[in-house]
Structures are given as structure tokens and as C-alpha cells.
Amino acid sequence: xxxxxxxxxxxxxxxxxxxxxxxxxxxxxxxxxxxxxxxxxxxxxxxxxxxxxxxxxxxxxxxxxxxxxxxxxxxxxxxxxxxxxxxxxxxxxxxxxxxxxxxxxxxxxxxxxxxxxxxxxxxxxxxxxxxxxxxxxxxxxxxxxxxxxxxxxxxxxxxxxxxxxxxxxxxxxxxxxxxxxxxxxxxxxxxxxxxxxxxxxxxxxxxxxxxxxxxxxxxxxxxxxxxxxxxxxxxxxxxxxxxxxxxxxxxxxxxxxxxxxxxxxxxxxxxxxxxxxxxxxxxxxxxxxxxxxxxxxxxxxxxxxxxxxxxxxxxxxxxxxxxxxxxxxxxxxxxxxxxxxxxxxxxxxxxxxxxxxxxxxxxxxxxxxxxxxxxxxxxxxxxxxxxxxxxxxxxxxxxxxxxxxxxxxxxxxxxxxxxxxxxxxxxxxxxxxxxxxxxxxxxxxxxxxxxxxxxxxxxxxxxxxxxxxxxxxxxxxxxxxxxxxxxxxxxxxxxxxxxxxxxxxxxxxxxxxxxxxxxxxxxxxxxxxxxxxxxxxxxxxxxx
Ligand code: F6P
Numbered sequence: 088x089x090x091x092x093x094x095x096x097x098x099x100x101x102x103x104x105x106x107x108x109x110x111x112x113x114x115x116x117x118x119x120x121x122x123x124x125x126x127x128x129x130x131x132x133x134x135x136x137x138x139x140x141x142x143x144x145x146x147x148x149x150x151x152x153x154x155x156x157x158x159x160x161x162x163x164x165x166x167x168x169x170x171x172x173x174x175x176x177x178x179x180x181x182x183x184x185x186x187x188x189x190x191x192x193x194x195x196x197x198x199x200x201x202x203x204x205x206x207x208x209x210x211x212x213x214x215x216x217x218x219x220x221x222x223x224x225x226x227x228x229x230x231x232x233x234x235x236x237x238x239x240x241x242x243x244x245x246x247x248x249x250x251x252x253x254x255x256x257x258x259x260x261x262x263x264x265x266x267x268x269x270x271x272x273x274x275x276x277x278x279x280x281x282x283x284x285x286x287x288x289x290x291x292x293x294x295x296x297x298x299x300x301x302x303x304x305x306x307x308x309x310x311x312x313x314x315x316x317x318x319x320x321x322x323x324x325x326x327x328x329x330x331x332x333x334x335x336x337x338x339x340x341x342x343x344x345x346x347x348x349x350x351x352x353x354x355x356x357x358x359x360x361x362x363x364x365x366x367x368x369x370x371x372x373x374x375x376x377x378x379x380x381x382x383x384x385x386x387x388x389x390x391x392x393x394x395x396x397x398x399x400x401x402x403x404x405x406x407x408x409x410x411x412x413x414x415x416x417x418x419x420x421x422x423x424x425x426x427x428x429x430x431x432x433x434x435x436x437x438x439x440x441x442x443x444x445x446x447x448x449x450x451x452x453x454x455x456x457x458x459x460x461x462x463x464x465x466x467x468x469x470x471x472x473x474x475x476x477x478x479x480x481x482x483x484x485x486x487x488x489x490x491x492x493x494x495x496x497x498x499x500x501x502x503x504x505x506x507x508x509x510x511x512x513x514x515x516x517x518x519x520x521x522x523x524x525x526x527x528x529x530x531x532x533x534x535x536x537x538x539x540x541x542x543x544x545x546x547x548x549x550x551x552x553x554x555x556x557x558x559x560x561x562x563x564x565x566x567x568x569x570x571x572x573x574x575x576x577x578x579x580x581x582x583x584x585x586x587x588x589x590x591x592x593x594x595x596x597x598x599x600x601x602x603x604x605x606x607x608x609x610x611x612x613x614x615x616x617x618x619x620x621x622x623x624x625x626x627x628x629x630x631x
Pocket of ligand 1: 245294296297303443587590
């Protein structure tokens with residue numbers, strides 16, 4: 088499939104550079120003053136979400152030029168290639184088919200000879216049956232007690248998605264089963280969970296696509312030893328451990344009965360896997376019906392992304408506006424600010440989704456990129472962030488584009504809270520966009536020496552996503568929007584958003600260093616002088 092290897096050499100890119108230079112001084116105040124309809128015209132609905140992108144410094148011309156850029160990059164063709172199962176993850180020679188995980192039964196999708204439709208729904212059915220068994224108490228622990236605590240052991244994509252979603256959908260969870268997540272190889276993580284767990288009533292889900300990830304295997308091994316020490320019988324493992332993986336052999340080698348394994352496939356990237364069997368802990372918490380509604384939410388946006396013209400395509404437009412900020416306005420970071428405590432882990436989830444996907448510096452053919460790629464993604468829930476880092480967004484020296492996420496109804500209606508929360512959300516979007524001029528400050532009688540300090544430049548771009556409430560379907564819609572936004576940007580930059588070779592070097596070096604830290608004898612060290620000194624210091628202090 089033809090794609091420009093260097094997007095910056097295209098006339099579409101040059102047109103945007105020219106346009107950016109011409110509009111560099113345009114303010115959001117001017118844009119809003121010039122068009123009274125702007126606030127409703129630059130807004131779209133998808134699924135249950137209302138997406139207002141009017142407070143970004145874009146004009147109709149900007150958007151038209153961005154759409155042309157996406158066309159030049161072949162976005163529509165590449166989207167189709169992804170949905171059809173072509174091997175667009177070329178460095179790993181894999182299809183990229185997370186969208187198939189939420190396609191309704193009967194899609195008929197067959198890829199590389201695999202009946203994807205049948206396989207996906209067979210696993211979903213198996214997950215649903217198992218979840219019901221655990222939720223109803225039919226599934227019993229080794230000593231005959233019902234399960235009241237599910238611990239997901241996984242890291243990266245095998246942790247962030249289900250953990251984020253379990254917190255987000257807490258109002259939908261059964262009160263009978265507690266959910267915990269262990270990810271860090273820091274023993275303090277699992278120690279805290281095990282300290283509050285009862286071996287007779289705890290079920291461990293070991294989630295690892297590869298089943299070789301050192302953190303997960305170390306934590307799972309610790310959990311198994313803890314269980315065996317308490318229950319004293321190898322047979323207990325079958326009742327208290329299940330696995331989620333693509334690697335049957337390794338699951339069996341670890342000692343988990345493969346009958347208790349929930350599979351997925353190499354065409355599901357780790358950070359795109361929350362709708363695969365990796366979602367098992369979530370399904371147990373919220374039940375299969377709610378889980379299926381979440382999948383439907385994903386599918387709504389998948390279909391929208393695949394079929395809607397770019398001018399009205401929410402994920403594509405958000406991706407393109409992100410390209411505008413990153414490449415034509417020089418923004419190095421992108422903040423995600425949910426006004427929802429239940430979305431507290433959403434920024435962390437998006438960090439992997441976005442940064443592991445688009446943190447690349449070579450194009451698909453291996454040549455260096457000539458433009459900036461993925462921004463640093465970060466964020467915290469509002470209003471907490473307002474009392475921490477918003478100062479820099481309002482008055483610092485760099486532009487920080489942000490997504491603000493709001494809900495009309497909270498998870499829990501506590502009198503006196505929600506309108507305050509939403510007032511803050513709307514106020515921040517307004518303040519960031521329009522600021523407060525020096526003249527306005529003076530008009531308030533502020534002494535001249537403080538005028539500069541109390542002036543707000545405004546022009547901080549935001550997109551506001553508003554949903555009626557955080558239902559499973561809405562969560563699915565939100566995540567899918569970001570998945571396809573990231574895809575859109577990867578296509579424009581000409582990179583492979585679906586590999587992650589950048590995580591390998593540290594893993595290899597850690598394997599070499601670990602025995603140097605634990606060896607009885609002083610090891611021969613051949614690192615740089617800094618690393619050698621740190622290893623020696625650690626060893627000395629560890630043994631003192
Ligand atoms: O180290 C990065 C990574 O490979 C992620 O892409 C992945 O989500 C995570 O590790 C966990 O991998 P696995 O599910 O194979 O344990």
C-alpha cells in the first residue's frame with residue numbers, strides 16, 4: 088500500500104506550515120468573536136459522547152488542511168487494512184485486530200485462515216461462563232469456600248486496562264467480590280495484597296500475553312508459594328489460579344491447568360488488549376452483561392471510525408488536532424484531565440496506549456522520522472490537578488493541549504458535589520481558552536505592579552468530552568476514541584504504532600545486572616563507571 092515515507096515533504100504538510108505561520112497570532116477570543124456559532128459548530132456526537140473541539144486554535148481552513156494531510160497519509164486505506172486484518176504491524180508481521188474483539192457475533196471475519204469471529208466469541212462465552220460460576224459461588228476454592236477476592240497479576244497492557252476499568256465501573260461491580268491488582272515486581276505491591284487476602288477464598292488471574300514477563304512470573308510464583316504454604320496441597324492451584332495468555336505451553340509449564348486458561352492471539356497488542364480475555368477480572372467484577380455493553384460501546388466507535396468521513400470522524404479529528412498541536416504549534420505534551428474520580432487511572436492507561444504506540448523515531452521503512460511523533464501524555468483527575476499543576480498550564484511558558492472529560496451524572500449522587508465539580512470543569516475550559524487580559528485585570532483595580540502577575544494569556548487549547556454518565560458503554564466509547572486517535576496519528580507520522588522494541592534494552596540489561604546484585608562473591612563489573620559504582624554501593628548497603 089503506498090504511503091509517503093516522509094510526510095513532511097508533502098504539499099499538504101507545507102500548506103499546514105504556511106497556514107500555521109499565518110495564524111500564529113490568532114487568539115481563541117478572536118475565533119469565537121468572529122463566529123457566534125463556533126461553540127456548537129465545532130462539536131460532534133458519537134455514541135453517548137458529546138465532543139466539543141471548538142476551544143482548539145483551529146479554523147475551518149486548519150481542519151480542511153488537516154483532513155487533506157490525513158488523505159495524503161492514506162488514513163482511510165490504512166484504517167480498512169487494519170479492520171480487514173492485513174499485517175500492518177510490519178516489524179512483527181502481524182495483523183492488528185483489537186477491533187475484532189468487540190465485533191458482534193456473526194461478523195464472519197476470517198483472517199490468515201483463522202475464524203476470528205468464532206474464536207473471539209468462543210473465548211467470550213468461556214469467560215462469561217467462568218465469571219458466572221465465580222459470581223454465583225458455584226466455583227469454589229480448594230477448601231470448599233466461595234471466592235470473594237480476585238487478584239489480577241499482570242503488568243502493562245495486562246494490568247492497566249482492567250485496573251482502570253474496574254475502578255471506573257466500580258458502581259457496576261458486585262459487592263460480594265473484591266478486586267485487587269498486582270503489577271510491580273516491587274515485593275511491597277504483592278505483600279500488601281496478600282496481607283489482606285484469605286488463601287481459601289482468593290482467586291488469582293495470571294494475565295500475560297507472552298507469559299514470560301519477569302514481573303508477572305515473579306509475582307505469580309510468590310502468590311503460588313503463599314497459597315501452597317497456607318493450603319499445603321498442590322491440587323489447590325487448579326482452584327485458585329487461572330491464566331490469560333496467548334502462550335499455552337508456558338501456562339502449562341507454570342503449573343496452571345490449561346483448561347483454566349483464557350486465550351487470545353498475537354494480533355492483539357498488549358496495550359489494545361483490555362477487550363480480550365485480559366478483561367476477565369473486570370468481567371467477574373461487573374458481570375458478563377455489563378461487560379458486553381462495554382464491548383458494544385467500543386464497537387459503536389469502531390464503526391464510526393471506519394465509516395464516517397474524516398470531517399465528522401471524532402477519533403480522526405482528535406488525532407489530527409493533536410498533530411496540529413504537536414507539529415505545527417510545538418506542543419510537547421498532552422494532558423488528559425478527567426473530572427471524575429472513577430477515571431483516576433484513565434491517564435495512566437492512556438500513557439501506555441499512546442506513548443508505547445507512538446513513541447517512535449523511525450518510520451515504517453526504518454528511516455529516521457523528520458517530524459516530532461507522540462507527545463508525552465499525562466494527567467490527573469480534576470479538581471485535584473487544579474490545585475497542583477494547572478498553574479503551569481495557565482501561566483507557564485509552554486502550550487499544554489488538554490482533554491477535559493466530564494459526566495452529567497456521577498457514579499454516586501452525593502448532595503452538593505457534582506454541580507461544583509462540573510462548574511470547575513467548565514470554568515477551567517473557559518479560563519484556559521480566553522484568559523484574562525491586562526486591561527481586564529486593571530479594570531478590577533489591581534495595582535500596576537501586580538497586573539502582569541494576574542494576567543492570563545489564554546489560548547490554551549482544550550477538547551471537552553461530555554458523557555451522560557460513566558456506563559460500561561461510555562467507557563468503551565472513550566477508550567476506542569483514544570485507540571483510533573493514536574492510530575490516526577501513527578498513520579500521519581508514517582510510524583508503526585503496534586510494536587514496542589523500545590522496552591527491550593532495559594529488560595536485557597536488568598537480566599544481566601540482577602545476578603550481579605545478588606551474587607555472594609564480589610562480581611567482575613564491566614558497566615560504565617556510574618553503573619559500576621551504583622552496583623557496588625547497593626551491594627555494600629544491602630549486606631550491612
Ligand atoms: O514491556 C512492554 C510490554 O511488552 C507491553 O507491551 C505489555 O503490555 C506488557 O509488557 C506486558 O506483557 P505481557 O502481557 O506479555 O506480560
